[in-house]
Every structure is written in structure tokens, then in C-alpha cells.
Amino acid sequence: xxxxxxxxxxxxxxxxxxxxxxxxxxxxxxxxxxxxxxxxxxxxxxxxxxxxxxxxxxxxxxxxxxxxxxxxxxxxxxxxxxxxxxxxxxxxxxxxxxxxxxxxxxxxxxxxxxxxxxxxxxxxxxxxxxxxxxxxxxx
Numbered sequence: 001x002x003x004x005x006x007x008x009x010x011x012x013x014x015x016x017x018x019x020x021x022x023x024x025x026x027x028x029x030x031x032x033x034x035x036x037x038x039x040x041x042x043x044x045x046x047x048x049x050x051x052x053x054x055x056x057x058x059x060x061x062x063x064x065x066x067x068x069x070x071x072x073x074x075x076x077x078x079x080x081x082x083x084x085x086x087x088x089x090x091x092x093x094x095x096x097x098x099x100x101x102x103x104x105x106x107x108x109x110x111x112x113x114x115x116x117x118x119x120x121x122x123x124x125x126x127x128x129x130x131x132x133x134x135x136x137x138x139x
Contacts, residue, residue, distance in 0.1 A: 001030045001070065008137055009066060022055065024062045032100025032108075034066035040088045050087045057082060059096045060112050060124050067098035067110055068128040074135055075108060075128035082124045092116045098126075106130050 006029055013019050013026040013036075022044070028035040036059060044055035060082060068075040088094055098112040112124040 005138065006030075009070070012137055013062070013066065018058070019062055022058055024059055026062075026066060027095070029066055029070060031070050032067055032103065032110075033070065034063045034098045035095060036063040036066065036098075037093060037095045040090060040092050040094055042090060045090070053082075053084060056084065056088075056094070056114060056122055059094060060098075060114060060122065063096035063098035064110055064112055064124070064126050064128075067100060068108055068126075069135060071103075071130075072134055072138065074131045074133045076131065078107070078127045078129050080124055080126040082122055084122045085120050088116050088119075088121050094121060103130075 009029045010026050022038055024036055024038045026034065027037055038059050040051055044052050046052040064080070094114055094116055096112055096114045098110050101109045101111055106129065108128050108130060110126045112126060113120060114122040
């Protein structure tokens with residue numbers, strides 16, 4: 001992926017309101033690939049003081065969003081299947097890595113993993129529908 005295109009993705013994630021809310025940061029992007037990170041903080045705990053599944057899902061979804069929209073056309077999620085493997089420790093840096101597995105003109109599938117520094121936290125299989133619309137900020 002060319003440097004100018006990469007920079008547009010970094011800029012968009014920095015500006016995205018929901019990513020800002022959870023302090024999700026884009027670390028790397030390529031064709032069919034994205035790496036995002038966030039810290040698991042006390043504000044992301046559930047009623048049992050563990051990681052809220054929605055917070056982990058949000059990190060997964062951000063990496064998926066960027067990797068699946070790293071080509072020329074807009075892609076929208078059709079299905080996401082998440083398996084939570086183990087809870088992260090509070091104040092741990094989490095990284096979600098999304099990799100494209102298969103792409104056709106109309107659909108594409110992705111494997112996404114979430115890890116802390118030593119453990120696999122969650123895995124996800126996801127599917128998108130590829131629209132005929134070009135990604136506006138890449139024009």
C-alpha cells in the first residue's frame with residue numbers, strides 16, 4: 001500500500017469519534033490488513049470487574065473495519081463470530097490484528113485476533129459485503 005493511502009487511513013482513525021472514545025489507535029495498515037491497539041482500562045469493565053465484551057468487540061471491529069476497507073470500495077459487515085478465550089488484565093495493552101483470508105468481487109472474509117503481551121484474548125471470523133461505492137476519502 002502506498003504511503004499516501006496509509007496516511008489517509010491513519011488520519012481517519014484518529015478523527016473517528018468512536019475510536020477516540022475508546023482510545024483505539026491504528027498501528028499498521030496494508031491491503032487486507034490492519035493492526036489496532038487500545039489499553040484495557042477500568043472504564044471498560046463489566047459488572048464483575050472483568051473486561052466488557054463490548055469493549056473487546058469494539059477493538060476487533062475497528063481492525064476489521066480498516067482491513068476490509070483497505071481496497072478501493074466500501075465494505076460493510078455481514079457477520080462476525082467472536083470467541084473470547086481469556087480475560088485481559090486491567091491496564092493491559094491489547095492489539096487486534098485483522099488479516100484478509102479470501103476476497104471476491106462481492107465478499108471478503110477475515111480472521112481477527114486480539115492479544116496482550118503474552119496471551120490470546122479473543123478470535124473472530126468475519127465476513128463483509130463489498131459495495132460498488134468507492135471509499136470517499138481515497139478519491
